[in-house]
Structures are given as structure tokens and as C-alpha cells.
Amino acid sequence: MKKQMKKLPFFLPFGGCRGRCVYCSQSTITGAADLISPELVSSVLMDLDEPREVCFFGGSFCRFGFSKVKEYLDSVVKYAPEGSRIRFSTYPGDLSNKSMRDLINTYPIACIELGIPSLDPDVLSLCKREADPEAILNDIKNIMHDSLPLGVQMMIGLPGQTKESSLADLKKLAEIKGPISWDLRLYPCLVLEGTELEKMMNSGSYHPINLEQAVKWGGIFIDRAVSLGFNPIRIGLQESELLASKVRGGPHHAALGEMIASESLVRKLTRNSMTGPWIVPDEHISKFTGHGCFGLQRLAELNGTTVNAVSEKLSFFPRAENIV
Ligand code: SF4
Numbered sequence: 294m295k296k297q298m299k300k301l302p303f304f305l306p307f308g309g310c311r312g313r314c315v316y317c318s319q320s321t322i323t324g325a326a327d328l329i330s331p332e333l334v335s336s337v338l339m340d341l342d343e344p345r346e347v348c349f350f351g352g353s354f355c356r357f358g359f360s361k362v363k364e365y366l367d368s369v370v371k372y373a374p375e376g377s378r379i380r381f382s383t384y385p386g387d388l389s390n391k392s393m394r395d396l397i398n399t400y401p402i403a404c405i406e407l408g409i410p411s412l413d414p415d416v417l418s419l420c421k422r423e424a425d426p427e428a429i430l431n432d433i434k435n436i437m438h439d440s441l442p443l444g445v446q447m448m449i450g451l452p453g454q455t456k457e458s459s460l461a462d463l464k465k466l467a468e469i470k471g472p473i474s475w476d477l478r479l480y481p482c483l484v485l486e487g488t489e490l491e492k493m494m495n496s497g498s499y500h501p502i503n504l505e506q507a508v509k510w511g512g513i514f515i516d517r518a519v520s521l522g523f524n525p526i527r528i529g530l531q532e533s534e535l536l537a538s539k540v541r542g543g544p545h546h547a548a549l550g551e552m553i554a555s556e557s558l559v560r561k562l563t564r565n566s567m568t569g570p571w572i573v574p575d576e577h578i579s580k581f582t583g584h585g586c587f588g589l590q591r592l593a594e595l596n597g598t599t600v601n602a603v604s605e606k607l608s609f610f611p612r613a614e615n616i617v
Pocket residue numbers: 307310311312313314317318319351352353384408
């Protein structure tokens with residue numbers, strides 16, 4: 294199996310953002326209150342002893358403007374160990390500028406993660422995202438034309454969003470990406486303290502999805518995404534005490550990502566064979582046995598039988614690379 298380079302994230306809360314998306318509270322999500330400067334990034338990188346994937350998250354990276362973006366990227370090529378690469382998240386339209394793309398293309402980019410919570414204009418408007426879906430799709434085509442590696446950050450459970458609209462978004466993105474694999478982060482929408490979304494929930498204009506809805510919707514979404522050639526690298530926000538203390542609504546659970554991954558796998562199995570038997574790589578055992586045997590229970594529910602009955606039809610095999 295290809296060894297993944299360790300990631301080193303730097304959080305730039307709201308860095309470059311022109312407005313506030315209704316659900317966003319970067320101080321709660323990242324735990325970082327202040328922007329870290331390129332000089333501070335450099336001082337951390339010069340102490341590393343092996344290459345890293347240096348990540349800039351928490352804002353709209355390319356909206357810092359040409360010279361600031363260059364300062365951050367230069368800090369990596371000048372001070373991180375040779376072989377290090379760069380990953381950052383940004384608004385899709387931030388790369389509509391050709392000179393910005395040309396600048397970015399001179400650096401060792403591992404992935405540009407585009408924030409595309411939805412492509413539905415009504416959802417984007419309710420979320421106060423200043424984005425036009427057609428423009429987003431055009432921008433993506435331009436970025437791909439310049440051979441920059443892409444990933445997407447998507448959401449479910451947003452105001453005005455339905456399961457169908459989110460799956461339609463996936464399909465549109467899959468049509469554009471073609472056979473290339475794109476990293477995918479999926480964030481079920483949480484209502485965080487102090488956000489516009491909290492006000493919307495309190496006024497009754499927004500009703501967050503609950504845990505069960507998020508797991509089922511997310512499971513279907515991830516199953517579809519994998520079959521369309523996306524590579525899920527994260528499901529749900531990173532759990533922390535701070536996050537737990539600031540959630541005011543929505544599907545908050547420390548194991549939400551694992552539960553959605555279990556649901557996705559179970560749906561794939563039952564899609565291939567509703568009655569089994571099922572043979573699965575042993576790296577997935579915890580998806581069946583974890584969290585009160587959540588995966589086994591869902592397999593039994595979808596199969597219309599009992600946990601014991603599906604357990605007897607489920608077996609695991611070691612992958613070749615795990616055999617010493
Ligand atoms: S979701 Fe992204 S673009 Fe929107 S306010 Fe948060 S960091 Fe900025």
C-alpha cells in the first residue's frame with residue numbers, strides 16, 4: 294500500500310473569507326483564534342526532520358491575494374524538508390484568476406480542496422455562500438485544464454438541502470472530474486454556538502438533521518461517492534472538547550464518521566447481494582463490530598433478519614499487503 298505522507302495542518306481561521314457562511318465558526322472547528330503568519334509557519338517547518346504534507350486550512354486560502362499566498366507557499370519550499378508537499382482549502386472561484394493558478398502551479402501541490410458544500414443555488418443562497426454553481430463548474434474546468442490536483446469539501450443537512458440535491462451535486466462533480474480520483478471530505482452540518490445558523494434554528498427557519506438521518510444520508514452519499522471515484526479522507530468534523538461544548542444542534546456524535554463509513558459499506562454489500570454471504574477485507578472488521586455492533590445491526594436491518602443470522606454469513610480475509 295502506498296505510504297501516505299504525514300500531514301501538518303496550519304489553521305488560518307477565516308483567512309481570506311469575505312463573508313461568513315451561516316454554519317461556520319472556525320474558532321470552534323479549529324480551536325485556533327488567530328492567523329498564523331508565514332514567518333511562524335517557517336519557524337515550525339525548519340525544525341522538521343522528514344517531509345510533510347503541509348496543509349493550510351480554515352479559510353479561503355487564495356483570497357489572501359497573490360503576495361500573501363506566495364509568502365505562505367514560499368515558506369514551505371524554503372523551510373520544509375525536501376519532498377514536502379502542499380495542501381490547502383479555498384473557495385472555488387479563488388482560482389478563476391489565471392495568474393493565481395500559474396503561481397500555484399509552480400509549487401509542489403498535493404491537493405487543492407475546494408469548498409463546495411452544495412451546487413444548489415437555493416442552498417448556497419440560504420448558506421450565504423457567494424457562489425454561482427455554473428461559475429463553480431467552469432472554475433473547476435479551468436483548474437483541471439492547468440493540471441492542478443483537486444479535492445472537494447462537501448456537506449449534508451444544510452438549509453434547503455435534500456438528499457437528492459446532494460447526490461445530484463456529486464454526479465455533476467463526477468462528470469467533470471472523469472476517471473481521476475478526487476479526495477473528498479464530507480461534513481454533516483452542525484449548528485455551532487454564535488453562528489447565523491443557530492439564529493435560524495432558534496427562529497424555526499432551519500431544522501437540523503438528527504444523528505440517524507445523518508448516518509443514513511451520509512452512508513448513501515459516501516457509497517455513491519466511492520462508486521463515482523471519490524476518495525473519502527474525512528467524514529465529520531474533528532471531535533474535540535471545544536467542539537462538543539459549542540454544538541447547539543444537529544448530528545453531533547464522536548463516532549459519526551465511523552458510523553457513516555459503516556452505513557456506506559453495509560449499503561454496498563446489500564446492493565451487491567441482499568442475502569449474502571459477504572466476504573470483506575479484514576481492515577473493515579471494526580465497521581461491523583464498533584459502536585455497539587452498529588454495522589452488524591444495520592446489515593441485519595437492511596437484510597430483514599437478526600444480527601446472529603448476518604454474522605454467520607459475513608467473513609473476512611486478510612489483504613495481501615497485510616500478510617507477512
Ligand atoms: S465555510 Fe469557508 S468560506 Fe465560509 S466562512 Fe467558513 S472558512 Fe470562510
